[in-house]
Amino acid sequence: MSKEHPPQKHVPVLLDATLARLDPQQGENYLDLTVGFGGHASQVLERTGNYTESVLVDRDEYAIQHVSSLKTKGARLMHTDFLTAARQLTEEGKAFNLILVDLGVSSPQLDQGERGFSFTRNGPLDMRMDRRQETSAADLIENASISELAQIIHDYGEEPYMNAKHIAEQIVANRPFKDTESLAAVIAASSRGRWKRIHPATRTFQALRIAVNDELGQVEALLPLLPKLLKPGGRVGVISFHSLEDRLVKRYFKDQFEAGFEAELMPLTKKPIAGATEDVHNPRSRSAKLRVAVKK
Ligand SMILES: C[S@@+](CC[C@H](N)C(=O)[O-])C[C@H]1O[C@@H](n2cnc3c(N)ncnc32)[C@H](O)[C@@H]1O
Incomplete structure (x- = not known):
């Protein structure tokens, strides 16, 4: 911590x-x-x-x-x-x-970097609420196809589909990631347009968390x-x-x-x-x- x-x-x-x-x-x-x-x-x-x-x-x-x-x-x-x-x-x-x-x-949970929910507190790409669960965010990112990731980012992150697809392509091109900060950096670099109210990785992180925990x-x-x-x-x-x-x-x-x-x-x-x-x-x-x- x-x-x-x-x-x-x-x-x-x-x-x-x-x-x-x-x-x-x-x-x-x-x-x-x-x-x-x-x-x-x-x-x-x-x-x-x-x-x-x-x-x-x-x-x-x-x-x-x-x-x-x-x-x-x-x-x-x-x-x-x-x-x-x-x-x-x-x-x-x-x-x-x-x-x-x-x-x-x-x-x-968000504040403990080692839980991997946040990119402002760097940590491993985990995001499991229950750490006995097998699949972490790192596993999901490692094994998902571009279209699966795009769907997750679009559905659970409510990113417009074209943005979601572009982010998914960049994630797949740059994986594996060593931590939450490096994933957030790739998402930020691949984001179109200027930052508005929230960091460009916020929605993708929310989407991955929802998917990892089948919320x-x-x-x-x-x-x-x-x-x-x-x-x-x-x-x-x-x-x-x-x-x-x-x-x-x-x-x-x-x-x-x-x-x-x-x-x-x-x-x-x-x-x-x-x-x-x-x-x-x-x-x-x-x-x-x-x-x-x-x-x-
Ligand atoms: C918003 S917090 C609850 C805060 C609580 N009402 C309080 O006042 O302290 C949500 C909690 O629900 C747990 N949680 C989320 N989804 C869950 C699920 N499907 N099954 C069991 N616990 C879950 C999380 O681990 C987290 O501790």
Whole structure:
């Protein structure tokens, strides 16, 4: 870990709005599917006081270690991806009053250069949230074709297709890369036009991270399991940071609403609550969107 850049504290996004909408009550049990640094979890659990029937999940070992004090108070910790955890908890017949899914990465993950998520903190091309996973960003970059990389950069990075293809060609021509800085330098050199608001490698790094961790596949498969994991009257909140994630959540909640009598969930937020409305000083919140639903 770089001494010049100690990892920043993770500031929970949309904390007030999440607490207001989930409305935790004394005695209710809680499932946090992305516990991270426990910012939301510690506030929810303080209000419910029910540690022993609550479950905290993260696929990042560093995050799981960080919330060990909540385990000491009785919460169950699961070091696995949320889809695996949700399937296991469903099989165990567990159900919860409150569920939170706060997607994406945490500030400490981005700040640890050795995790390879960032080009401003140089490190190996890793990007795995769970370091037990086989495929890292280096493997993906080494083995993907130009068209596969272009598709990833276009779909998950939302780069215009011609830019994405050009970046992919340059990546393939210059691979292998020794670290995140050298990859970012090639992307910057291959970028057309002047830098605008963000560094030209930002979108490609986001795209590679989403692909390495199959982030959208995880969300899509998790959504239909949520009603099974909620008790009647239970509330679930999903905070997303990427338009494709939010689209999956929005569509699922809308389909539920339109299913009429067969719907298991009722959306509590017609429109998402935007992070910018609450946390003007936290740059991570700018793209955050919270949607909440209740089990019928
Ligand atoms: C935005 S942070 C959560 C922050 C947390 N709410 C807090 O207040 O500290 C997202 C966390 O979710 C984890 N994560 C992302 N996708 C995951 C998945 N599919 N399964 C399990 N954990 C995941 C990341 O490792 C990260 O720790």
